[in-house]
Amino acid sequence: MDNPGTLILIMAMAVLAPLLAASVSRLLSVPVVIFEILLGIVVGPDVLGLAHHDQVIDALSDLGLSMLIFLAGYEIRFGEVGVPVLRRAGGAWLISLALGLGISLALNGGDLSRSLVIGTALTSTALGAVLPILRDSGRLGGRFGTVVTGFCAVGEFGPIIAMALLFSGRSPGASSAVLAVFALLTAGAVWWASRPRQPWFARMVATTLHGSAQFAVRFVMLLLAAMLGLAELFGLDTLLGAFAAGLLTRLVLTGSVPKNSEVILSKVEAIGFGFLVPFFYVVTGIDFDLKALLDGGRPLALLPVFLVLFVLVRGGPVWLLAPRDLSTRAERGALALYAATCLPLVVAITTIGLDEKVIGSGEGAALVGASMVSVLVFPLVAPWLLARSKGLEAAAGAGGARADRGGEAW
Template identity: 25%
Template sequence: MLIYQLVIILIASKLAGHISVRLGQPSVLGKLLIGIMLGPAVLGLIHETEVLKEISKIGVILLMFIAGLETDLAEFKRTGKSAAYVGISGIIVPFGLGYLTGTMLDMKAAESIFLGLLLSATSVSISVQALKEMGSLKSPEGSTILGAAVIDDVVVVIALAFVMSFTGGDVNLGLVLVKKGVFFAVAFLFSWLAVPWFLRKFSTLRVTETVISAGLVLCFSYAYFAEYTGVADIIGAYIAGVAISTTEFKHQVFEKVESISYSIFVPVFFTSIGVAVEFHGLTASSYVLIVVLSLIAIVSKLVGASIGAKLSGFRWRSALGIGAAMVSRGEVALIIASIGLEAALITKSLFAVIVVVVLVTTIGTPPMMKVFFKNSD
């Protein structure tokens, strides 16, 4: 079954990506749409399984690891102020509109706050691929987007822990803060002191492909440690990539990881996003809510992040491009939604709506970025 699914996914995703590029859009858009076509929502050729979910998870981790390897650290440092502006303003506006939407839906205060936090989340894994295809990943805009994503993840998860601690959730806010602090302290210290040493020592082993193996060990270790301490695993993978990018092994690791990732893992990740969507069980009122929440999700993040980018010195076109890249909610929002469902902060019907809204924001991100970054092509 798995072999059959991989054959279908690889052929379909490559063809769909090619068609998307021929139509003037990033290839990732075609890969996302073909996932919906292949999944239960349309043709039913591919169904979500635990194995596919794990392969997909490896795909997004490797995608962010590659983004880290391609990061210009000097440029990343220069855009720190912009990233902070974008990250914070990109949370304030969606949170405010999400909270107001919750109150209009007669949700309790805690539930409205949770909906605001849910709409504040960002996942830039899709944006990273679009930036790569448009040659903008190493630009000031690209560095700002990646930095803002880190800030967004940390602030939203800490705020979520704060809310859960007051709504009966079994959450120790102090412990959450300590664990996140430990992650970043250990990750940055290890990157500085141990990563170069580990790569040099591991590369001397008398077996094949030691450098790429060492790179993957670091990537998955950082991702696991990040997830264990309550930070998104993709943030850990990104930091691992940045750490390796400062060593002489950067290009060797990048070339091998890119080949491995884009041959199987990344296509599965993109396609699986669409495969996971099912529309049955949604009522007429659900579709109205999907439209309303999708518009709020897209406009609030686009406006909020764009204002932050503009205030930090970017021109409006670049600011809107940065805002568009922050629109995708991706797997981060789905994880938060699952937490809310378990804590009874959202209903099952609202959870089903949110899954579709996340898909809409994810699919809508690449074409919006194409419009605002077209001068970078």
């Protein structure tokens, strides 16, 4: 390792982030990811200049992003979400893609390459960031949490597919063929994962669950590595493999060791949220081009523009196609804001655009900066809308009860 000090510094920032989040929790509920990114910016080259890259740092950051997508894939329960919700979510995302590409083409003077990068980024949802926020607030269960999961899952999966088709360097036909073969292999893996495991599998999981062997955790890591390798073999983005691995892992664990699945998940989450995921977010802050954002007026002016576009392009179609049982504007608005919350895929797509020199550093910084603000602002406003709606309903109910009592007295 060329920079052992950077590794220590990144982990110190990862430890400091939840302490800062807890210290301001009485005033404002700020997601810990915001502090992880901000601390990364502080120790990065544009502020203190204490953190530096090497191959180990880059590899751990990539693993952190893969683990984030993997855990998001694991959380999806398609059986609970249901086909009608997924159909609406898919339709909303396709509308978002059309809007994103159309608006980007108009703003960029018909530059197709730049518009593909920006337009696809505008359609993404940070499922891996939204689900922990919903879980911590107790809103993940129930109808609303299920609908949010469905719409956000499509908002995560859709851009990954778009990345595989549009940014692979192949022709659209070749990309579609490769993606179809990968889908067939993944379907075969799903069939295998759905089959009952032999009795020895459950016994091995149970006997090593609290020992040093940790067979179940090693098996999960093997699934993740295998799907990442398969995606890499086909020249697809590894995030597609990570997402598929999360789906496969849920099928295997809930089908074979349902009693121990939650314990196993907690161990995998400890690896993810305890080490790899915060590593990715801190490195995201280190990589953030603060000078490009602040150098001149255009990049900084683009940041609020992109933030508004996230709401319009991603949140607007979600608002329109929200299930009918989300009848109140507050519920629809909260769903739209959660769906418009983005970051990891924006970072990934922006990185591709910068590497290919399709977009400039200022535009990339504005996109990533707007996605960081979305993670800070949208998950704060959404619960406020829900709480305000419940407060109004409670007040209306109390007013109706008083009116009934008054009528009876009269």
